[in-house]
Amino acid sequence: EVRLVESGGGLVQSGGSLRLSCAASGFTYSNSWMSWVRQAPGKGLEWVASIKQDGGEKYYVDSVKGRFTIARDNVKKSLSLQMNSLRADDTAVYYCARVWSGSFYHWGQGTLVTVSS
Amino acid sequence: QFVLTQPPSASGTPGQRVTISCSGSSSNIGSNTVNWYQQVPGTAPKVLIYSDNKRPSGVPDRFSGSKSATSASLAISGVQSEDEADYYCAAWDDSLKGVVFGGGTKLSVL
Numbered sequence A: 001e002v003r004l005v006e007s008g009g010g011l012v013q014s015g016g017s018l019r020l021s022c023a024a025s026g027f028t029y030s031n032s033w034m035s036w037v038r039q040a041p042g043k044g045l046e047w048v049a050s051i052k053q054d055g056g057e058k059y060y061v062d063s064v065k066g067r068f069t070i071a072r073d074n075v076k077k078s079l080s081l082q083m084n085s086l087r088a089d090d091t092a093v094y095y096c097a098r099v100w101s102g103s104f105y106h107w108g109q110g111t112l113v114t115v116s117s
Numbered sequence B: 001q002f003v004l005t006q007p008p009s010a011s012g013t014p015g016q017r018v019t020i021s022c023s024g025s026s027s028n029i030g031s032n033t034v035n036w037y038q039q040v041p042g043t044a045p046k047v048l049i050y051s052d053n054k055r056p057s058g059v060p061d062r063f064s065g066s067k068s069a070t071s072a073s074l075a076i077s078g079v080q081s082e083d084e085a086d087y088y089c090a091a092w093d094d095s096l097k098g099v100v101f102g103g104g105t106k107l108s109v110l
Helices: none
Strands: A004-007 A008-011 A018-023 A032-037 A044-050 A056-060 A068-073 A077-083 A094-101 A105-109 A111-116 B009-012 B017-023 B034-039 B045-050 B063-068 B071-077 B085-093 B100-101 B104-109
Touching: A004 A094, A008 A077, A018 A068, A018 A105, A018 A111, A018 B034, A032 A077, A032 A105, A044 A068, A044 A077, A044 A094, A044 B085, A044 B100, A056 A068, A094 B071, A105 B034, A105 B045, B017 B104, B034 B063, B034 B071, B045 B063, B071 B085
Parallel strands: A008 A111, B009 B104
Antiparallel strands: A004 A018, A018 A077, A032 A044, A032 A094, A044 A056, A068 A077, A094 A105, A094 A111, B017 B071, B034 B045, B034 B085, B063 B071, B085 B100, B085 B104
């Protein structure tokens, strides 16, 4: 069974930093692209970032470029999102997702990040 | 604003056929596959349709996806009360070099 478990969310002040983690199990992690997708309260889904199997390619939505960094550890089967210079509009539930066949095929339960201004 | 356009709401009575549209452009739907996600409020999204028209195991066959040019559709034949949820389409965008979502469609089963 595929499991993705996010952690690291919480309350942070505007301008602060937070690091999210995602622990993966139940599939060959090193063979999978991985992504972060977020959802602001009461809003729709927004893709945040994706990383290739070997970490050699990374993509970000424009609104987080230069502030967020996606990374992975294939030995520990973990994914991370380092978030700096946080803003109020970064407040959202952040989901870790496994990419398969071009889709976000498996999702974690999400972790809430609240940025206070 | 969302790059992919979906109607904000849709509705149907039990047993009816319901369709949800997703309109994009040549840089996303026109050149990449479309995926559909279902999200029951308070829970994580789940993939409903991937690669335009493929269903993951466990997804009922009343759900189907199609695509033509720069538009895609999700059809639910014989909608049931448990299908009440939010539905999102998504695709890779070659110009933006990222995944774009539609704004979501809230399905009500009357």
